[in-house]
Amino acid sequence: MISRHQRIVFWCLVGCILAMGTLLFVERQRARDRIVALADATPLDAPYSTTESVTLDLANDSDGSITATTRPIALPGEVTARARALLEHLLAEYALPGSPHPLQSGAAVDDVFLLPLPLVGHSGGTTAATSTLIASNDPNALQPQNPGGELAVINLRSSFVNAHPSGVEVESLTLMSIIGTLHTNLPQIEQIRFLVDGQPRETLAGHADLLRTYPSKDTTARAETSVAP
Amino acid sequence: MNLAKKSATACLLAIATHLCSAQTPTTPAQISAAQKSTAATPTLPASPFNRTTVLLDPAHGGSDSGSRISDSILEKDITLALAFKLRSLLAARGFTVVMTRDSDAATQADTPNPLTLDDRAGIANRAHPAACLLLHATAAGNGVHIYRSELEPIPNEVNGTSWLTAQAAWVTQSEKLQKLLGQALTRARVPLVLSRASVRPVDSLTCPALVVELAPKGSDSSSLTNESYQQHVAGAIAAALVFWQNQAQPPVRLAPLPTTPTPKKGVQP
Numbered sequence: 001m002i003s004r005h006q007r008i009v010f011w012c013l014v015g016c017i018l019a020m021g022t023l024l025f026v027e028r029q030r031a032r033d034r035i036v037a038l039a040d041a042t043p044l045d046a047p048y049s050t051t052e053s054v055t056l057d058l059a060n061d062s063d064g065s066i067t068a069t070t071r072p073i074a075l076p077g078e079v080t081a082r083a084r085a086l087l088e089h090l091l092a093e094y095a096l097p098g099s100p101h102p103l104q105s106g107a108a109v110d111d112v113f114l115l116p117l118p119l120v121g122h123s124g125g126t127t128a129a130t131s132t133l134i135a136s137n138d139p140n141a142l143q144p145q146n147p148g149g150e151l152a153v154i155n156l157r158s159s160f161v162n163a164h165p166s167g168v169e170v171e172s173l174t175l176m177s178i179i180g181t182l183h184t185n186l187p188q189i190e191q192i193r194f195l196v197d198g199q200p201r202e203t204l205a206g207h208a209d210l211l212r213t214y215p216s217k218d219t220t221a222r223a224e225t226s227v228a229p
Numbered sequence: 230m231n232l233a234k235k236s237a238t239a240c241l242l243a244i245a246t247h248l249c250s251a252q253t254p255t256t257p258a259q260i261s262a263a264q265k266s267t268a269a270t271p272t273l274p275a276s277p278f279n280r281t282t283v284l285l286d287p288a289h290g291g292s293d294s295g296s297r298i299s300d301s302i303l304e305k306d307i308t309l310a311l312a313f314k315l316r317s318l319l320a321a322r323g324f325t326v327v328m329t330r331d332s333d334a335a336t337q338a339d340t341p342n343p344l345t346l347d348d349r350a351g352i353a354n355r356a357h358p359a360a361c362l363l364l365h366a367t368a369a370g371n372g373v374h375i376y377r378s379e380l381e382p383i384p385n386e387v388n389g390t391s392w393l394t395a396q397a398a399w400v401t402q403s404e405k406l407q408k409l410l411g412q413a414l415t416r417a418r419v420p421l422v423l424s425r426a427s428v429r430p431v432d433s434l435t436c437p438a439l440v441v442e443l444a445p446k447g448s449d450s451s452s453l454t455n456e457s458y459q460q461h462v463a464g465a466i467a468a469a470l471v472f473w474q475n476q477a478q479p480p481v482r483l484a485p486l487p488t489t490p491t492p493k494k495g496v497q498p
């Protein structure tokens with residue numbers, strides 16, 4: 001005959017065993033979920049590298065100059081995302097208090113598209129296998145200066161363009177700053193065009209030409225002669 | 230009687246010489262460039278070039294007020310006021326002045342539609358002027374800012390060139406005009422900035438073309454509306470244009486190269 005207190009101890013031990021088993025099971029599941037989450041390679045955010053030193057060509061309204069300045073910035077690895085992030089950082093600099101080229105804060109660049117030069121179109125069949133790529137016969141068509149040269153199409157937001165200060169100098173400096181920064185950091189870009197909300201627009205704020213295809217170049221050497229009387 | 234005949238002959242000779250000099254290259258560089266281009270492609274007769282015509286484009290107008298200089302000063306009003314002063318001074322010096330607008334709003338002929346920037350370039354190109362001045366104003370900086378096109382210069386004007394790069398053949402002339410205006414304004418003790426910028430529609434103009442941006446006299450932006458300041462700047466520009474009318478030289482026009490039908494080069498994607 002088993003005594004009463006022995007039965008109580010037995011069932012207490014059984015309860016402890018079950019509780020410990022449950023705890024082990026739950027912890028095992030949690031550990032397994034953590035490992036699965038770490039092994040999941042599904043891209044959720046743009047891959048950012050560690051902070052790197054990036055050269056921004058910053059404009060100065062007071063003397064009409066553009067100066068190369070380095071900033072520690074983390075940029076995505078993918079080239080179009082990199083170009084867009086670069087321009088967002090550049091234009092965000094101008095929204096800071098005390099900026100020598102003050103612009104309104106907020107998102108400015110909707111997208112940046114990089115197109116290999118020369119631009120080609122599809123002709124022929126209805127499927128990729130049967131169609132052929134054809135180059136334009138137009139002598140004025142955009143041509144690469146070097147193999148692998150690309151055309152960057154920068155799609156600006158109308159909210160940024162509509163709020164941009166008006167004037168030949170200030171508008172030119174914004175465009176030259178963008179062009180110079182892209183030239184320094186993405187040398188494969190040879191030519192640059194601008195759109196506003198996906199549409200061509202004549203000017204930035206009444207002056208600087210947005211219909212033109214700009215050559216990518218170093219704009220810190222922008223020739224400007226000031227003559228004091 | 231003999232004296233009258235002689236003077237008439239001399240006048241005819243002078244006119245003929247003037248017309249010839251307007252249509253043929255005169256400097257050694259122009260002659261050699263013209264000879265080279267002639268050897269390669271046939272030249273066309275020079276386009277009309279009116280040495281005594283100046284085009285003034287007071288920028289903006291109507292609903293496009295340009296930049297807001299202050300609460301009560303708009304860029305479009307300053308450009309128009311400066312254009313009127315320049316027109317008077319140039320007319321007094323014997324120039325024919327063509328203006329893209331002479332009132333607040335510029336409209337297309339026979340329609341109430343506002344002039345586009347391309348329309349303004351069309352007016353300028355049809356006038357074949359010795360100089361095209363696109364007048365702007367700004368509150369930034371001081372003095373006068375003069376910009377020429379950012380296009381890379383080409384030696385000859387090719388018939389049928391692109392609308393957006395039509396200025397390329399004229400950039401060399403625009404640069405010379407920029408220097409001349411710069412010297413005149415420096416003599417007039419006006420602070421000056423000479424630079425390059427892509428300002429619509431300067432790249433579409435087939436004439437020596439400059440963007441002349443009037444900035445305040447000092448740090449006070451209200452000086453932009455100062456009559457005597459505007460008159461002073463306009464006087465210096467008008468004086469420079471008198472010298473310019475004899476120096477301007479239109480580029481040699483070339484016929485477009487014959488396009489041979491080339492087989493389309495296709496590559497499999």
